[in-house]
Amino acid sequence: MTTEHMLVVDNNTESIGTILATVEDTNTTATIARTTEEGWNLFQQDSFTRVVVRVRSAAIDGLTLCRQLRTVASREELSIIVLLSEAELSLGAEALIAGATDLLLDPFERRELRMRAGIIPNDVQRRFDQAHTPAAQQTGTLSAPQMVIPEFDAASLRFGYGPYGHRLEQWQQDPTTHSMTLDRIIVCPKCEAIPTVRPGCGACGSAFVEQQVLIHHFACAHVGPADEFQTKDGLRCPKCHVSDLIAGSDFEQTKGCLTCADCDAIFTEPQMIGHCLSCQHRFNMKDGKLLDLTGYQTGPGHSAHIPSPNYMSDSAHRTVQRTGRHDG
Ligand SMILES: [Zn+2]
Ligand SMILES: [Zn+2]
Ligand SMILES: [Zn+2]
16 A cells, blocks of 8 residues: 655644544554645655645645645645635635645544545554454454444455454444444345346346337327337338338337336336345345444544454344444
8 A cells, every 4th residue: 555645734733633543554644734834845845645734823824825735736646635614614615726625624523534535544454354364363352443344245245344243232332432324225125235236127126128119100190119010011000001101201219118028017117126146135126225334433442352253243244234223
């Protein structure tokens, strides 16, 4: 993973603290400047790919710094995140014109900064990858994970928390652990595994539906399926028996209903049909189960004791399910 250098031009102790906590143990390093001038000087001494700058304070003029930075670095080369309070929101448009690529409302959560700045938490990433190797499934104790996010497990075809599954209950009750809903997905209503999706027949779930084509004969106003007009001598209206019909001048084609090739059901709109990769259940996606994917930001002093090989065990699945209901 390449290291990103981030320059932070801010003199607010609280937001600096959040920023430093966010980049700790990630692919990103942060250098702090407390005035506009210091920020500009530091910027010229290192190859920064990202600047976080406060829009305005006693010592900082974020808009001027933005303009100055844009004279030497394009938007492709450098992203600039401008920090502003709710009361300063009116400066947001000005900041974007001055060269900011993103605005971040202060106070902010680590998650927000992480997402905006594309900061990758090294450690969590590494732990989840290791969970698939035999070595990682041995009993052991790791220092506190910063952020645990549900990951797709290709073996079970479900989202889970890998070796941290057994900690969820504790985290849900711990006031120093913050849970946040990261996404809401549709899973198999029977077993909660991930489905594939295709447009298809709402009656039987078949993907093989055929679009009927209708012909409208202008002269007699008859509308019927195209195949009723087809004869071996060309197109002929089945109602008024005029033949040699010419497209455009004699008739127009329109789309008719959809017909299921498997069950002959007739309908106007295809449905989104899910097919569970685990239990092979086929269902209308409207009947799929909504599942919240919840991330956990653990507080200080948590050690993550990893149990032996029951990685992605049934108990982990039940906990994921419980989490979904808990937040939903
Ligand atoms: Zn059908
Ligand atoms: Zn006709
Ligand atoms: Zn299923």
